[in-house]
């Protein structure tokens with residue numbers, strides 16, 4: 191099995207005629223994902239790699255049930271696109287757009303919660319259930335993507351899109367493979383955190399272990415540690431913590447928007463301590479992740 | 489983007505938050521004049537983007553214009569955490585009978601804005617949270633609906649404040665929340681808020697951070713309070729190397745090749761993207777390497793852009809070799825980056841085979857990229873060599889230089 | 890600085906087909922082609938190395954009218 195998406199997930203891309211989205215559409219179709227169309231206002235009647243373009247999300251949802259939408263529009267239009275998809279009744283959204291102001295993210299995340307919509311991102315590369323489907327640019331073109339993401343038993347959650355692929359690659363090389371990998375996004379507020387996605391992995395019989403990539407800034411790692419202590423989750427979790435050098439550089443922003451050391455709780459050393467206390471193994475190198483997972487999977 | 493205290497106070501004024509009278513000046517003669525116009529008892533406050541001003545000697549008191557002038561001269565020359573002040577704020581000194589703390593920020597866990605309020609202001613708020621949790625309240629509110637003042641009242645009342653203070657403080661916190669939402673702030677903190685002998689309540693010091701992404705939206709406000717457009721407000725002023733790199737990135741909109749931060753080592757790094765850069769920078773340091781810089785490349789930059797960044801890094805006198813490394817790439821192309829770094833290296837007058845310690849970018853178009861690297865004799869590895877192993881190799885090559 | 894990695898040869902027959910020339914100019918994602926003052930299709934030296942090898946130009950023309958050479962793959966120099 192897998193979580194969130196599988197071979198039956200049909201979906202659209204909002205902003206499908208954009209430069210990045212055109213490439214993504216091609217890669218998704220090559221992968222076998224069920225991309226049924228896209229939305230760009232004013233472009234109704236066009237096609238992108240053989241799928242139809244409409245002016246509105248409703249044009250699709252009025253005539254069929256749509257499982258998900260990828261939002262790949264410029265930051266100024268992102269909040270509106272998310273609201274449009276929620277209003278049209280789509281229950282899974284992947285927000286790829288970066289640099290959306292935090293207030294707008296807080297606003298549409300609140301709306302999504304009210305309507306019980308699962309939102310991934312913003313500032314993410316999406317979701318992949320290897321061999322079944324992917325939603326987003328994660329993994330890139332077919333050949334390289336298949337090499338890095340082989341079907342298997344590990345769930346991956348990462349605050350970095352690029353590192354999602356790097357970690358998946360090490361898991362595939364080790365023979366463990368991936369059940370579902372999620373690039374959760376690099377912003378300070380994201381739709382779904384590690385702890386919020388964990389119950390889905392816990393309920394998935396095929397997932398035998400979890401690998402996460404984390405960074406300085408935010409409280410998502412603490413939330414995960416508390417979940418592991420309180421939920422009775424049986425899945426072994428291995429974390430990789432990047433940005434250790436930032437502990438010495440408070441106030442400087444590196445990498446993603448959410449990555450900054452402002453207080454002690456933002457530092458990698460505090461996070462590593464808290465993760466370790468909750469039974470999560472912390473890998474020093476990417477190549478240690480599969481080794482630590484194999485030791486822990488029964 | 490953090491505001492200086494004197495700028496932040498201008499913003500608070502626009503939101504009707506009461507403040508002591510103050511004047512911002514840049515030299516000790518103006519400080520003398522300012523003191524004459526304010527009152528006999530004043531506070532002199534260094535304007536730096538750094539906490540701990542009091543401890544560092546950046547805040548002092550005086551009770552005559554002469555004393556103000558004398559002490560201003562000292563504070564204007566005092567570095568705090570490596571930063572010289574951009575000026576000083578001369579502010580009338582008030583007698584305070586009680587201090588409060590109010591802050592609004594986003595809670596990434598609740599995914600909502602939160603008001604943090606305490607009637608133990610003036611001291612470290614984490615300290616209050618640990619030892620006097622009953623004196624601290626956390627009150628979440630919706631960013632999607634208009635702010636309703638009862639939320640501020642709840643936050644203040646939660647620590648036991650009542651009477652006239654409750655109403656005055658609620659009004660200040662309400663204004664702070666409106667400011668926070670309307671101006672796309674990520675932090676709006678007043679610490680301390682002071683109660684004066686006559687019972688009135690004013691904001692004594694404040695810290696405002698505006699989201700960098702939202703600067704354009706608020707350009708009128710920024711222009712009005714005099715924030716220059718190019719001022720990036722990192723916690724230290726940018727070096728020439730950093731400014732040059734920012735220019736390389738800005739000159740070409742195709743992809744990213746910049747976000748450079750200078751360090752004092754000798755191994756130049758051409759690394760990416762966001763998470764990959766953090767991982768690789770750690771990996772180089774863990775292997776005992778001394779990076780000359782941090783940077784980020786990603787989003788498929790043009791050959792010219794990658795070349796210009798490489799040329800800049802290779803041209804730094806302190807850089808002996810460069811390491812070109814990324815995580816497995818999806819949308820950035822290996823061959824395009826390879827062309828860029830080889831070209832940049834040659835343009836800077838170096839042999840790529842010598843100057844590039846290692847090239848580790850696997851992923852899309854790698855076959856084409858590797859053929860190119862081979863042609864120029866550059867040492868490259870594929871995805872079977874991990875990021876940490878690649879960093880290790882680069883550091884080993886630096887030995888004996 | 891001359892192009893280091895890519896060289897593009899344009900066959901004479903191309904210049905006669907004005908419509909093809911215009912198409913190539915607008916099609917190339919990295920602006921490698923332009924029309925010279927003498928109405929000839931020429932390559933823009935400083936953009937040559939940006940060629941993405943997308944083959945759009947080759948697909949738009951017919952047999953070997955446009956030839957792309959990867960200099961790093963050849964044995965010369």
Ligand code: SF4
Nearest residue numbers: 917940941943944946
């Ligand atoms: S292959 Fe593509 S990028 Fe290269 S010249 Fe032809 S159209 Fe331009």
